[in-house]
Amino acid sequence: MIFPVDDIVAERPAPTPLYAAAASVSTANLWTSINGFAAARVYDSVEAEYRAAKEGAVIADFGPLSRYAVRGESAAVLLSRVATAPALSLSPGESARGLILDDEGGVIDLAEVSRLADELFLLTTPSPQPRALQLAARGLDAQVEDISRTVAAIGVLGANANEALAASGLKIPGDHVAASAVLRGVETAARPMQFGALPGAELVFPAEDALTIWERLMRRSSVKPIGLDAMEVLRIESGAPRPGADFITRVPRRGARRPLPSEIGLPHLAPLDGGWFNGRRSLRFAAPAPDHYLVTLAIDADHVLPGAPVALGGKADGRVTLAVWSPAVRRVIAFASLPGATAGKIREISVVDDGGEARRARILDTAESRLAAAFQQSQAQATD
């Protein structure tokens, strides 16, 4: 799950259940606020955390994300109204990614839906979505409980994530099936997840037992904590856009609209030939032509600032949304928003770096862009 944009004006972020543990291992002591919660940007160094994720396993405090328990006979129907994830077709233990769309098919947020039992689901979203859930529950036999403050969550990510989990006493049976275990007397649910190209799992457990689980993982396995800045590099490498930063989630003015799934590079998360979801009819019958679209760029530069102009064929047309240095690509990588009319016609791209010089760039092939391309190809074949 991707974190939403930081609240840079938050005055006094609340501690997550894991704050004490995270603070005790943070030497950099660099924090930010996500959804009003304190979140570590760096524990030690970005590069060391990044390398640990790529080569071993890392743990991240997922406490700032929003979580809802959805119960009842119509829980699956409710979730199919809330998110594009195929809640109705999930079996107990299965999870799926999706988007939360408005009636016009504009993206409000990302979502992950896990079916824990026949009539019990867990919905995880980057930002709180009480309004969408409240509206969706009208007329349905389903109860929604915001459990964001009553549970703690840890993401265990990296090449050796499964080994780290096994060492801690939790084995996940398959790539898509959630499991539960008792770790040091604490009932813990684990669901498999991907963070970009990294495999991993998310552990969810009662908030009061947060330190017990953190300690267990730290002691029994060789995991290292990872902060938001290193995760940001992994995120952009994977091509996963960040709500509120790479795309707007609130309508800024009258007449404006939220971006469509295809405009943020996630058309595969809102398939129009599957089950019904909110906004599908608009996407199907009344979707406007793409106004812009997001791409991941690899830029021949050392530093690029957010908002930097992107020129296509020498003409400034787009802008960088967020940029980081990628040790894997050995360049700056960035999300850039480009005009819809240029889709499929790009030959030469340049980005202005923080020194004001135009630097060559190319579109990066990412895990997310490959999924989008495969989806669009399958859609084209279905149409044929």
Added chain:
Amino acid sequence: MTDGDGQIGKAKIEGGVDAIVIGGAPDGLVAAAYLARAGLKTVLFEASGEIGAPCRSAAPEGDSASLDGEHLFHGLDPQTIDDLDLYSCGVAFAARRMGVAYFFEDGECLRLGGDLRAAAQDADPDGDAFQHFITDAFEAASFMRPLFSGAPGVNAAFATALADAPPRLAKQLDRWMTQPAEEALADYFPEGAVKTAMLAEAAFRNGLPPHEAMSFSPLLARWSGEVAGLQGAVAFAEGGAGAVIDALRRAAQKAKVEFRTASPIARILIEKDRAAGVELDTGNQLRAPIVIAAVDAETTYTELIGPAVLDRAFQQSISMRKPALSTAHLHLRLKGAPIDETTRAGLARRIVYAPPADKICRAFAGAAQGDVPKELIIEAVFENAFDENAAPDRQQLSVLAHPTPALAASDEKGREKLRDAIVAGVERFAPNIAERIDAERLATAADMASASGAPAGAFAAREGVYRQLARAAATTSAGSVGGLFFCGPEAQIGYGINGAAGRNAAQAALGKIDRAGAAR
């Protein structure tokens, strides 16, 4: 899965139909007639055993079936009359421009002719102010008429028209659309009979009390209506409103609409985000690419489609607030001889009891709290005075009373209190009438809701034209369900039988049919 003859188990699947209309209310009949006249094979489903049945529930047993809660016409869509040739189907007016007698608390009476512009000239002592007011109001109402048709996209068209309107008119319209009725009238009238009468007119059947913002606009909406070729007129149809429904039914029959009465719809079939037909209570299905719903929005969307496939914000936009106010109908059969020729002329008008402004405001406040107000605005009509065939052997009086609590008076005690308040209002202009009542029937919003199976909100008083326009725009969008069109009560601006919503829905449906005849 179907077997060879199109059956799932015992349920039957039927096809070969181009369009389905749900609901035999006037707008459903209009929509069906338009579709059938365009060459579409159209089937109209009515849950009750009789077309237009819910409109005919208010008369005592044995009285004329032509009488109902909508005893007068303020607007009947002229284009629908022309297109469906309704005059040849039986629409006729016993009175085209009815005069009105306003009675006041002090026993005084103000009589006005049916032509308000002419009547304003003769009004004494506020003649000049009245004439000025009527001239301005009719000019504004006439300009607003396209907006009040509730046609799709009319809001944008209206905004353009307003920008092009003469500055004085544009400014006046802008103010009147949001102004409280009390304030709008105070700009023209000193305290007096004419102001009290106009205030009662503005407050009658209005969901907003006259001191609240936007409470003046419904009067403009009413005066923008055209009936019997006359703008702002109040007319009485020969045979009553039921006769107009009969004429609409004949127009639909003439166009070869197939009626299926006593056929409640269980759900509207939605397949691939499009309407695909309907399923009846019996489990049988009738499939068609066009479905027009002429029942209320809550029934259409929440019950017949279901929240599971409705967009969230759309569902919110169509959901009604708990209704607070409504209009009650009391139908009285009176003892004594039928109206003779001598008294006929005197009674052949609308009779309105207009309480003082402060009592009207108190009535609204009380009714909103669920109490039956002591003073009600009363509109009464002696139908026999216009139409001697309505009930040749007796006198009968149709009374509408406003404001009444929408959900109260459901128990016997509450109904009795409401009935007594209405009769007390009638006694203001017909002393001792209580002693002459032979039979009576009271119909509240709750009664009409229970007769039609719709929620009480569908019969509640409407709150301001802007709110009605917003609801009409939301409900007629049909939640983007392809092939589904809506002309239930929420699609209409104002009250009464009009037909424009049915015409709009049918024309929108026909606009979506491509040359090959398939719905887009």
